[in-house]
Amino acid sequence: MFNEQDLRQISDHGLTVEKVEKQIADFVSGFPSLNVKSAASVGDGIVKMCDAETFKYREIYASASKTAKVAKFVPASGAATRMFKDLFAYLSDGVENTVVEKTLANKEKFAFAEKLNGSLKEGADGRAVISGIIDGELGYGSKPKGMILFHSYPDGARTAFEEHLCEGAAYASCNGEVKIHFTVSPEHINGFKVLADEDVARCSKKYGVKYDISFSVQKSSTDTIAVDNDNKPFRNDDGTLLFRPAGHGALIENLNEIDADLIFIKNIDNVTTDALREETILYKKVLAGVLLEAMGQARCHLLKMDNGEADLHEVMSFVENKLCVQLPANWSVLPEKELAERLRGVLNRPFRVCGMVKNEGEPGGGPFWAYNTDGTVSLQIAESSQIGAEDKELMKASTHFNPVDLVCGVKNYKGEKFDLREYVDPETGFISSKSKSGRELKALELPGLWNGAMSKWNTLFVEVPVSTFTPVKVVTDLLRPQHQPTK
Numbered sequence: 001m002f003n004e005q006d007l008r009q010i011s012d013h014g015l016t017v018e019k020v021e022k023q024i025a026d027f028v029s030g031f032p033s034l035n036v037k038s039a040a041s042v043g044d045g046i047v048k049m050c051d052a053e054t055f056k057y058r059e060i061y062a063s064a065s066k067t068a069k070v071a072k073f074v075p076a077s078g079a080a081t082r083m084f085k086d087l088f089a090y091l092s093d094g095v096e097n098t099v100v101e102k103t104l105a106n107k108e109k110f111a112f113a114e115k116l117n118g119s120l121k122e123g124a125d126g127r128a129v130i131s132g133i134i135d136g137e138l139g140y141g142s143k144p145k146g147m148i149l150f151h152s153y154p155d156g157a158r159t160a161f162e163e164h165l166c167e168g169a170a171y172a173s174c175n176g177e178v179k180i181h182f183t184v185s186p187e188h189i190n191g192f193k194v195l196a197d198e199d200v201a202r203c204s205k206k207y208g209v210k211y212d213i214s215f216s217v218q219k220s221s222t223d224t225i226a227v228d229n230d231n232k233p234f235r236n237d238d239g240t241l242l243f244r245p246a247g248h249g250a251l252i253e254n255l256n257e258i259d260a261d262l263i264f265i266k267n268i269d270n271v272t273t274d275a276l277r278e279e280t281i282l283y284k285k286v287l288a289g290v291l292l293e294a295m296g297q298a299r300c301h302l303l304k305m306d307n308g309e310a311d312l313h314e315v316m317s318f319v320e321n322k323l324c325v326q327l328p329a330n331w332s333v334l335p336e337k338e339l340a341e342r343l344r345g346v347l348n349r350p351f352r353v354c355g356m357v358k359n360e361g362e363p364g365g366g367p368f369w370a371y372n373t374d375g376t377v378s379l380q381i382a383e384s385s386q387i388g389a390e391d392k393e394l395m396k397a398s399t400h401f402n403p404v405d406l407v408c409g410v411k412n413y414k415g416e417k418f419d420l421r422e423y424v425d426p427e428t429g430f431i432s433s434k435s436k437s438g439r440e441l442k443a444l445e446l447p448g449l450w451n452g453a454m455s456k457w458n459t460l461f462v463e464v465p466v467s468t469f470t471p472v473k474v475v476t477d478l479l480r481p482q483h484q485p486t487k
Contacts, residue, residue, distance in 0.1 A: 001233070009241050014221030023224050023444055027231045031429050033388030037377055039398040040367035045324055045379050046356055046400060046461040049286060057289025058282065064262075064292050071179040071260035072172040074164055075248055075449070076146040076192070076268040077218060079185070083148075083269075083475055084141050087130050096126070102476045104129060109479055111157040112138060112149040133475075144188050146268045147195065150478060152485050153274070160472075161192065162199045163271035169207035170277070171284040172264055179212040182268075183254050186217045216257070222250035224444040226434070234441045242436065247445035249429070252453040256420040258410070262288055265406040265450070269472040275486040280468045283355060287407040287462055291353040294322060294460060298347045299413040305340060312336065315343050323347075323458050328375035346376070350418050350457040354381065354450070355405030355464035359398060365451060366398035367461050379459040381451045385430045400461075403469040404450060408457075420453075428452025 002010070002017065010020055042048045049057070081088070086099035104126050107113060112133070119137035120128060134141035140148055146161040158166070161182070168178045184192050192215055200211045223243040226234040234242045255263065264284060272280065301318060304310040316332070319325050325346055331339060356367050365383040372378060381402045387395050411417055428447040435441060447453045470482040477483065 005239070006233075006241055009243075012220075013223055013243055014219065015223070015243075020225050024227060024231060024233070026429065026444060027227050027431060027442055030431065031427055033391070034368070034380065034382050034386040034428065035371040036380075036382060036387065036391050036394055037369040037371060039394050040356075040369055040379055040461055041399045042463060045369060046367060046463050047290075048463045054282065054286050057286045057293070060289035060292050061285045065174055065288075068174060068261040068292075069179075069259065070172050070174045070262050070264075071181060071258050072164070072168045072264045072266070073255055073258060074146075074180060074182045074266060074268050075251055076144060076161070076182045077185040077188075078144060078268070080140055080143055080145045080148060083145060083472065084134055087134055087475065088141065090130055091127070091134060094127075099474060099476050100126070100130060102479070103133075106476075106479050109484065110149075110475075111152040111478070111483075112140075114157070115149065143191075144185065144268070145472065146182070146184070147188070147191060150271065150472065151273050151483060159195065159199075160268050160271055161195050162203070164266075164268070165199055165203045165211065165213075166207070166274065167271060167277060167280065168211075169203065169209050170281045171288075173209055176208070177210045177212055179214075179260065181214045181216065181254075181258055183251050184215050184217060189215055189217060216254045218245055218250050219253050222246050222253055222446065224446070226436075226441045226443055229440055229442065231442070234436070234439075237437060242441070244434075244443050246429075247448065249424075249446035249448045249453045251449050252420055252424060252446075255408075255410075255449070259417070261409070261411055262291065263408045263410060264288070265404065265408065267404045267471065270404065270470060272467075272470040272482045273484075273486065276467065276470075276482055279465050283405075283462075283464045283468055284407070287353045287355055287405070287464075290460060290462055291351055291407045291409050294353070294458070295351050295409045295413075297322065298351075298458075302344065302347050302413045305344060310340070312339055312343065315347070319343060319346050324379050324460060325458070326369075326377035330375075342374075346458070348412055350420060350423055350454070351409040351460075352454060352457050353407050353460045353462060355403060355468065356400040356461045357403045357405075357464060357466050357469045359401045360466060365402040365448075366395060367400055367402065368394070368398070372456075379461055380455060381459075383430075383448060383451055386428060386451065400463065402450065403464070403471075405464060405468060406450060423454065423456035425452045425455035428455060 040046050086097050090100045120132050149157040150160045151158050168180050196213045224246040226242040228234050301315050365381050368382045370380040432443050434443045
């Protein structure tokens with residue numbers, strides 16, 4: 001199937017022939033749907049906090065954060081092309097659409113208005129304005145979201161990147177140091193480093209903290225081969241194989257290299273203004289407190305098991321009631337040694353606590369109870385592409401959705417780092433249809449970072465206010481109150 005040039009190309013990507021052949025086999029066989037039992041809801045997999053509980057968990061985190069290594073992980077490699085797709089369409093066909101009309105009517109309300117106006121000639125028409133945003137001095141059509149000016153303030157406009165620095169200072173600080181890691185695309189890493197040089201000094205002075213800002217790119221060894229409609233390797237016009245980045249699930253490799261006890265994960269475009277950030281900060285601390293409590297209790301059980309002092313029925317109760325892992329009935333009659341080993345396997349694995357927002361029509365995956373291969377049932381985040389046709393009604397019935405608001409514990413009860421790659425479910429990838437040079441192809445995406453890539457983690461869901469979810473998917477989302485100056 002592969003010639004000498006192919007073999008060199010495969011090797012240059014850090015891949016093996018066996019791995020590429022496995023990818024092609026996945027195209028042929030496809031991926032099974034997630035075996036879901038039911039949608040999670042408040043009281044059934046999702047915890048809704050009262051004021052006393054939010055205070056309790058905030059204080060747990062406040063105490064632990066004095067010594068724990070804390071980091072913030074921000075996937076920021078995505079280009080803003082989809083954010084401006086309606087503007088691109090207008091420049092292509094000349095037909096105004098709703099987004100273009102709204103953009104032109106509210107041009108002065110965007111944080112980038114001053115910079116845009118300075119680049120336009122006097123009396124510029126609508127087409128010149130839209131072109132100025134996409135192709136002109138702003139050049140937003142080819143930049144990642146992190147570099148776009150999102151919010152206006154009296155002392156100047158801020159990019160989404162800078163807003164993460166501001167936000168991080170409020171909850172991701174340990175001994176006065178804020179550690180934030182951004183995953184970026186290779187072509188933009190230098191631009192982000194320039195932004196960091198400009199913003200870190202300003203934010204350090206404003207918040208009285210030091211920043212440890214780092215960047216990484218998606219590893220080429222996580223790329224996947226593309227195939228044609230006959231599942232044969234897709235070849236470029238020059239005869240070379242086509243490899244493609246395998247989606248955000250590949251970032252489990254980047255996350256695996258972060259040295260921290262707690263890692264907050266949040267998308268680059270999900271930020272709001274200083275005036276509306278209070279609930280976001282509170283619930284970040286609450287999620288971390290829930291994580292610390294659960295991991296601490298699991299650690300106590302594991303240490304007792306090490307010393308032969310554990311009450312296994314008590315451990316089973318903890319696993320089911322606190323960790324939300326439903327155990328098969330036959331586990332209770334297993335020999336004690338076998339039961340202990342199975343329970344150890346449940347307790348000693350990465351932890352995550354995920355914020356869940358009430359479903360108000362925003363796109364995104366949802367929280368579900370799902371069956372696992374070991375017979376247990378646990379909480380999982382599922383994207384619509386993972387849900388089979390027979391379970392689509394469950395997706396529609398879901399009361400909450402996933403805003404990508406996670407806190408992760410990635411060290412075991414002895415303080416050693418987990419190898420996160422061992423907790424991925426490889427059967428949760430998916431296949432999408434793409435094209436290149438006018439030819440159709442099929443692309444393979446790895447299990448998503450917060451669903452399949454974390455499938456074998458202990459997962460807890462906590463309801464968070466909708467005010468903590470302020471994504472920018474379309475340029476006119478920046479006109480929403482969450483992104484506008486407070487009057």
